[in-house]
Amino acid sequence: MATRSTSIIAGKPVNETIQVGEHVLTVSQALNYFTAWLPKPGNYPRVVRPYLLFCLANAYPIDRFSLGLFAAGLSANRVSPLRKFLLFYHTQGTPRLVADPPRASTTIPAANELILGFLHDTTTLRGDESKDTYTKSLNAFFRYLADEQLQGRQASFAGQTVGRYVEWLKNEGLSAFTVNIRLSAIKQLAAWVIKNRHKVGVSAEQVDALRDVAAVRGLTTERKFYKDSLQQAERDELLQAIDDPMDRAIVALLVIEGLRTVEVTRLKVGDIDFERQQLWVKGKGKNTKKDIILFPTCAQALDLYLQEAYYWPISTHAGKALFPALKTHQIRYRVDKYLKQLALKRPRLSAHSLRHTTGQLLIQEGVEPIHVQRHLRHELFETTQFYIKKQTEQDYYVKIVVSNKSDA
Incomplete structure (x- = not known):
């Protein structure tokens, strides 16, 4: 008995035959x-x-x-x-069992060419981490294709196979978030192949099969407020409880300025501008810096730390790392330590929650959402809207009762 595998792109034959004798x-x-x-x-x-x-x-x-x-x-x-x-x-x-034929490579050569061409041309992925995520997602899909073909099942880079792959990922226990990220990578690659069909060398029939990929639906997710945030009194209590100048500066950057943990590790001494009350931040996955306002509470914490670390004057030490050798996991450990000491630690409260605290409190204080988006450097306004939705949920019962009394 013989089974023949099909190409990664529908309709393109691959001369790979697995010979399996009787029994x-x-x-x-x-x-x-x-x-x-x-x-x-x-x-x-x-x-x-x-x-x-x-x-x-x-x-x-x-x-x-x-x-x-x-x-x-x-x-x-x-x-x-x-x-x-x-x-x-x-x-x-x-029947007699034999080992599966060895794979010549963990990825299909044709798949490597598609992935490398896509990553070279794409402008939507910023930073090595994003490209690495997409590379792993696409390689995982092509490994699935190879496994399906090895087992004699029809599989190609087409809508039907992609839909089956999504269902397989779900059955493997992957979260809806992870499944949808992988599907997004596949859809973007399919769109790139269609756009570059003459360069890649695909037929009209294959293009139609690739167009079907766009119609594959991901898993339904209800976007919730995954991370908790501190109330203003809790935020103030946290800052006041930290005596160590370095730890206080780190936490202030997180909970007052709303920086991500990775952004804190990237700061240079010269990124602080006390005179203009500005802080220059290199965002997640970006190579450029964005200026944000330096709030007085954070400025005081940074001033104390710079004196303790002998980083004055700033001009002399501008190129040095603000927190040498600091890693994100160390920040998470320090934040958790203080939260536990103050009995503020909750299941959905972490170091990243301090960034959510900044956004939530700015919304509570009446700052325009568009300015909150600018301060937190959200690329999509929809991300900032989650703070508004959360505030709406918190205010609903209070404001609806007040409104009802005024109408009585």
């Missing part, structure tokens, strides 16, 4: 048949694969004796899938 199955093919045999596969195939590899590595037959050796010490819910496979295997006449 001989690869591990993946056996698990594929096992999956089809089960009414509800669940995670059974994934649990069984290590057992089959164990038998192949040790030249053991697939029987109750090898199962007993492999399953020693495993919990009952891990043994049950193995026993179910053993039943399936014997009902199929105990």
Whole structure:
């Protein structure tokens, strides 16, 4: 029996044939048949694969004796899938199993060319971290295509396969947020291929298949306020409780200025301008700095820290890191320490919550949302609107009652 894989782009043939003799199955093919045999596969195939590899590595037959050796010490819910496979295997006449053919590479060469071309041309991804996320997402999709083709299933860079991939990711337990990020990367790559179809060399039929990718729907998510924020009294209590000048300056930058933890680690001494009351911030994934207002409370904390660190005058030390060798995980640890000491630590309160505190309190104080967006450097106004929605939820019961009394 022979199975032939198809191209990563629909309609483009690939000369890759897997030869499987009669009564001989690869591990993946056996698990594929096992999956089809089960009414509800669940995670059974994934649990069984290590057992089959164990038998192949040790030249053991697939029987109750090898199962007993492999399953020693495993919990009952891990043994049950193995026993179910053993039943399936014997009902199929105990075909001989062989290892899957080795992969020449973790990614398909054609896929590498598409990904590299896309990343080179795209202007929507800023910073190495964003490009790395998209690269991993796209490589994961093409690995899925290769696995599907290896197991004899029709798979290509087309809408139908992408839809099946989204469902597979969901069944693998990935969050809706992660699934939608991966889908977004695939959609953007498909759009790039369509735009560059003559350079890439795809047919009109293949372009139609790629256009179907745009119609694939992601998983539904209800955007909630994932992070908590401090009330004004709690924010003031936190700052007043910190005696260490460096820690106080760090927390002030987070909770007064609304900086991200990574932005704090990137600050230089020369980014502080006390005379103009400005702070220059290099944002997430960006190579340029943006000026924001330096509030008096934060300015006082920074002034004290600069004196303690012997960074005066600023002009002499302008190029030095404000907090040498500081890492984001160290900031998270310090913030958690103070929150716990003050009994302010809550499940959804973290170092990043201090940035949310800045936005929330600015909205409460009546600052125009467009200016809050400018201060927090949100690229999308929709991000800033979450603070408005949260404030609306908090004000609803109070203001609706007041309004009702005035109408009485």
